[in-house]
Amino acid sequence: PARTADLAFRGTVIEEIGPGLDGDDVVDVSGLVVTPGFIDIHTHYDAQVFWDPRLTPTCHHGVTTVIAGNCGFSIAPCGPQHTELLARTLHHVEDMSVETLAVGVPWEEFETFPEYLDAVRRRGVALNYGCYIGHTALRIWAMGAQAYERDPTPGELEAMTTAVREAIDAGAVGFATSHSPTHNGDGGRPVPSRRASMAEVLALATPLREAGRGVVALLPGDGMDHDDPFVVWEAIRRPVTWTALLTVKGFPWHEEIIRSHDEHRLAGAQVWPQVSGRPLVFQMTMADPFTFNMRESFRGLMDRPPEERIAAYRDPRWRAAAWEDMTGRGAMPVNWDALSVAESGAHPELVGMQVAEIARQRGDTMLDVMLDIALDDGLSTRFNSVLANNDTDAIAWLLPRDGVLIGLADSGAHVSQLCDACFATDLLGNWVREQEVMTLERAVHKLTGEPAEVFGLTGRGRLEVGKAADVAVFDPDTVAPGPLRRITDFPANGERLTADAPVGMEHVFVNGTAIREHGKDLTGQLRSLPGNVLTE
Secondary structure (H helix, E strand, O other), X not given: XXXXXXXXXXOOEEXXXXXXXXXXXXXXOOOOEEEEXXXXXXXXXXXXXXXXXXXOOHHHHOEEXXXXXXXXXXXXXXXXXXXXXHHHHXXXXXXXXXXXXXXXXXXXXXXOHHHHHHHHHHHOOOOEEXXXXXXXXXXXXXXXXXXXXXXXXXXXXXXXXXXXXXXXXXXXXXXXXXXXXXXXOHHHOEOHHHHOOHHHHHHHHHHHHHHOOOEEEEOOEOOEOXXXXXXXXXXXXXXXXXXXXXXXXXXXXXXXXXXXXXXXXXXOOOEEEEXXXXXXXXXXXXXXXHHHOOOHHHHOOOOOOHHHHHHHHHOHHHHHHHHHHHHXXXXXXXXXXXXXXXXXXXXXXXXXXXXXXXXXXXXXXXXXXXXXXXXXXXXXXXXXXXXXXXXXXXXXHHOOOOOOEEOOOOEOOOOOOOOOOOHHHHHHXXXXXXXXXXXXXXXXXXXXXXXXXXXXXXXXXXXXXXXXXXXXXXXXXXXXXXXXXXXXXXXXXXXXXXXXXXXXXXXXXXXXXXXXXXXXXXXXXXOOOOOOEOOO
16 A cells, blocks of 8 residues: 655665655655556567667666566577577567667677576666577577477477576576467468477476476467466466457457456466557558568568569559458458558658548558558558557456456567557556556556566565665656657667657666656666666
8 A cells, every 4th residue: 555655775675664764865756656666577678688778668667677588589599500590580570670680689699598698697787687588499499490390309399498497597587489370480481489289388388397486478379279378387387477368349358268267266377368558559561561461462472572572562463362361251350440551751641541541532442552652652651550459448447457467568579660668657647547447556566566476576576675676756647658759779770669758757766776867867877787687
């Protein structure tokens, strides 16, 4: 429960909490809310941590701890002969530029997962940094290009299992994998983890059971249904989290999922679906149309030169085949009403308009409209695509529940297409203050103590004497995520969306060091970065 008190740090830990405290350096936060630093459990900062150790824009929003390596897409282990293949995989599934990865990651400094953590530790990081060892990276490291094509040999599976064991011993937060049908990598093929059997997943999770530590992160899909997280829990008796329990307006499938989880939870299962307060909105281009790449016609263009893609887009026969892919019998439906023009240099008059409305005006198909506008823009047009999590009533029902984790920020991934690293300020401003779906205390616990307990971060997540001085201070009457803007600040001129101007987030401390003060970022002024590479 909220109460009025002073909070004293000594070094990196909380020394005292109570009334009338004093110290050498006093920050007056009267009228503000002082909470534990927030924990972002679903990030993809595995590569960005090297060229942007501040972990922007996450550091601006009260987050003091991040978990990377989600979805099985860690960048270690990785041998020198496989960096290009892994980079192409990350490009397609997480919108990471191959050129940026080549320039920004010191691939020569690590191959194993422990070496990767050491490389991060040497450079320093502004926030506390934990990371899964990822299934796709493991497969590529052990099997090379064959990781996309076949099951591992017994020797390869043993090598991967040993690598997981060594990673857990070195401090990995767990093991992550994906069977999501949206995850297509090199050449448009399903990423290597999607090729794996449940027996392989269980074998690779076994070191967590042996060590008595770590979390398994799953994405159900082809070859892994929504009951399989309970199979993994029964086998290893370690917490399991899966991504993501999203809402779809008109399809209340989340209610059945919650009923099943509540029953298993009563029986003792520690299986945590991740939920999000943000609609899943991508700003995609037709140069790399992430949301269309599950269709065979578009999958065939992945990794093809731009001139071949442009030629296909101009070809009436290719267009007809693609339209059949999208609308024919048995085709995966496209929610055309959820597509709109976000950015267009050639057609600024269309920005904000729905693709379906433009198609009605022109008498064309929606696909023809998107291709014609994109070709006029040299494929730089950006289209807003609302994929899921668009049922606000269902989101309001899910967010406060026991047994679910706030997750799926995807911070560090899809950087040119979305930016949900502002999830915490959005939760506090929109869902707590404006929508009143839960109390402030409940929301803070779901951003702090709850994930800390699941991930075994025993020294964090609560304001208690002796725990780490990870602290967020904000104005509950104004806190909000602020605007999104597009910038070019990554290596090799990589561009991204960022949310670097939150409202009402006044102070942030990581291990007792201020990284934000009076609403201003301090990370660029620090002599040393205060984050730890987590080994708890």
